[in-house]
Amino acid sequence: MIHSKQIHSEGFSIINNVFTENEIENLISLIENATQKDSDNATFRKSQDLFAIRQFHKEVPETLAFIFNENLNEIIESNFGKGYFITKSIYFDKPEKSNWFVAYHQDLTISVDRKIEVENFENWTLKQNQFAVQPPTEILEDNFTIRIHIDKTTKDNGALKVINNSHSKGIIRIENLDFENEKETICEVDKGGIMIMKPLLFHASNKTTNNERRRVIHIEFSKQQLPNGLEWSEKTIFQN
Structure with a gap:
């Protein structure tokens, strides 16, 4: 399952049949148990249009045994190599009648354990006791999701749409993209499939129009050592 050429050239790749029906049902069961037990958890975000669990792999660690199955481990190693670890994860549940949409953007920040002055680390934010910062471009270019x-x-229940190859342009403002000459792809994925994408790929999602639920586990990976004692706040080694 080598998709690295497409990931490099287009910034993304879709691979179906990575998880069995049984593995997906186990993931759903573990997620539902966690949300019923701990519905007041500060990392859980709930609204009419979206339910999300931040730091998902730490909040529901039992899922990792099902997530990192033989298929996913082989995909990661054959396309990126060894040495990567989890840096961030979020579970998204977009309900059947959701009006939630996300405009085109790049994923420019990483989660870190503290705020310290480091060259070329900028645009610091703090939300729910979690520091985020925009690192140097070369770190983002090496990471993947x-x-x-x-x-x-x-396309009817909020599949991501992307601007092909936009990750190759570095960090740019959306208004500097020439949309008339860009290729847009709607990334439809089967249940049990995955989408791999680069952080600098411009991506967005529309509102749901077909009354069908959309649940996604979003996991970010890196193998970069951060400088000056700065550390990834959600860093977790997985077995591959």
């Missing part, structure tokens, strides 16, 4: 699809995701 895997989105695990718990439900079949189509």
Whole structure:
């Protein structure tokens, strides 16, 4: 399952049939148990249009045994190599009648354990006792994200849309993209499939129009050592 050429050239790749029906059902069961037990948890965000669990791999660690199955481990190693670790994870549940949408953007920040002055680390924020910062571009260029699809995701229930190859342009403002000459792809993914994407790829999602739920586990990876004692706040080694 080598998709590295497409990931490099287009900034993303879709791979279906990574998880079995049984593995997906186990993930759903573990997530539902966690949310019922701890619904007041500060890392849980709930609204009419979206339910999210931040630091998902720490809040529901039992899921890791199902997430890092033989298929996913082989995909990571064959496309990126060894030495990567989890730096961030979020579970998104977009309900059937959700009006939630996300405008085009790049993923420019990482989660770190403290705020210290480090050259070329900028645009610091603090939300719910979690520091985020924009690191140097070369760190973002080496990182990647895997989105695990718990439900079949189509253009009608908020599948991501992306601007092909936009990750190759570095960090740029959206208004500097020439949309008339850019290729846009709607990334439809089957239940049990994944989407791999680079952080600098411009991506967005629309409102749900078909009354179908969309649940996704979003996991970010890096192998970069941060400078000056700065550390990834959610760093977790997985077995591959």
